[in-house]
Structures are given as C-alpha cells and as structure tokens.
Amino acid sequence: MRRSQSAPHIGGEPKEYLEAQLMAFKTGTREHEMMSVVTAGLSAQQISDVAAWYASHKAVATLAEGVSEDDAPQACVSCHGADGISVLLDAPNLAGEVNIYIDTQLKAFRLGKRKHEIMSEISANLTDQEIREVADWYSNVQLEIEPIE
Numbered sequence: 017m018r019r020s021q022s023a024p025h026i027g028g029e030p031k032e033y034l035e036a037q038l039m040a041f042k043t044g045t046r047e048h049e050m051m052s053v054v055t056a057g058l059s060a061q062q063i064s065d066v067a068a069w070y071a072s073h074k075a076v077a078t079l080a081e082g083v084s085e086d087d088a089p090q091a092c093v094s095c096h097g098a099d100g101i102s103v104l105l106d107a108p109n110l111a112g113e114v115n116i117y118i119d120t121q122l123k124a125f126r127l128g129k130r131k132h133e134i135m136s137e138i139s140a141n142l143t144d145q146e147i148r149e150v151a152d153w154y155s156n157v158q159l160e161i162e163p164i165e
C-alpha cells in the first residue's frame with residue numbers, strides 16, 4: 017500500500033486522542049499547514065463524529081520477524097505498548113507509522129514546536145540516534161486496520 021510519508025495512520029486510535037488532537041489543531045494549540053485549515057471548517061460536533069468513525073476501527077499489530085517484545089524501547093512501552101498499540105486513551109498508536117513521521121514528531125517535541133507535558137520531557141532526553149532507533153522500532157511493526165463488525 018502506498019501511503020503518505022507525513023500523515024499518521026489513525027484508524028483504531030482512541031476516540032479521546034483523535035478528538036483532542038483535532039480540537040488542538042482547530043484552536044491553534046497544535047499547528048499544521050493542512051490540518052489547521054481542515055479543522056477550522058469543522059464544528060466540535062463534526063470533530064467528535066469524525067473521531068468516533070476512525071476509532072470504530074481496530075488496529076492489529078504484528079512484530080517484525082526475529083524480534084520479541086523484550087527488544088522494544090523500554091522508555092516508550094508503558095504508554096505506547098511494545099507493539100505500538102497504545103495502552104493509554106490519550107496516547108496514539110505508533111505501530112507501522114513511517115519512521116520519518118515518528119522522527120519528525122519527536123524532534124518537534126524536543127524543539128518545542130509541538131508541546132505536551134510528557135512527550136516534551138521524554139524527547140528532551142533523546143539524542144538524534146536514539147530518536148532514529150525508536151522510530152525504526154515502531155515503523156517495523158506491521159499494522160492492519162480492520163472495521164469492527
């Protein structure tokens with residue numbers, strides 16, 4: 017499947033996370049050329065509906081061959097899971113995201129262009145090399161998104 021290098025998978029994300037991110041784009045606390053414009057035209061109700069639609073899919077992750085959960089980045093697993101399926105309602109899945117997307121987001125948190133209590137602090141302690149390694153770990157997970165029956 018060909019897909020964008022700069023947009024995340026969102027099927028199967030927690031509704032809470034999607035809704036919070038869309039509202040952040042709409043109100044300007046998170047900025048993105050395209051997403052800021054798109055969300056400006058949506059009402060809070062429409063945002064809630066869109067979030068519910070994407071959340072009604074199930075994300076199924078499979079680790080790459082030859083690795084085990086023990087090899088996952090320990091600094092991330094408590095929230096994003098070893099396989100990149102989030103264990104918190106307000107944290108996104110990272111499974112199967114393109115490594116450049118994960119890399120860019122972590123650098124944005126580190127630079128302060130994107131802000132979040134937890135992620136700003138975590139990324140502040142990561143070197144470029146470590147960012148590349150955790151990005152590669154999650155991008156190597158295979159992700160399938162299925163509708164919930």
Ligand code: HEC
Nearest residue numbers: 024091092094095106107108118121122132134135138150
């Ligand atoms: C204590 C919980 C916690 C830990 C540990 C944690 N994260 Fe996060 N992460 C979050 C939350 C919550 C968000 C949502 C941030 C927001 O709302 O902007 C997030 C967001 C992200 C994003 C943005 C994803 C997107 O789709 O925009 C990336 C990338 C990310 N985390 C990577 C990591 C990596 C890599 C690690 C380990 C080095 C890590 N996180 C550790 C909680 C955590």
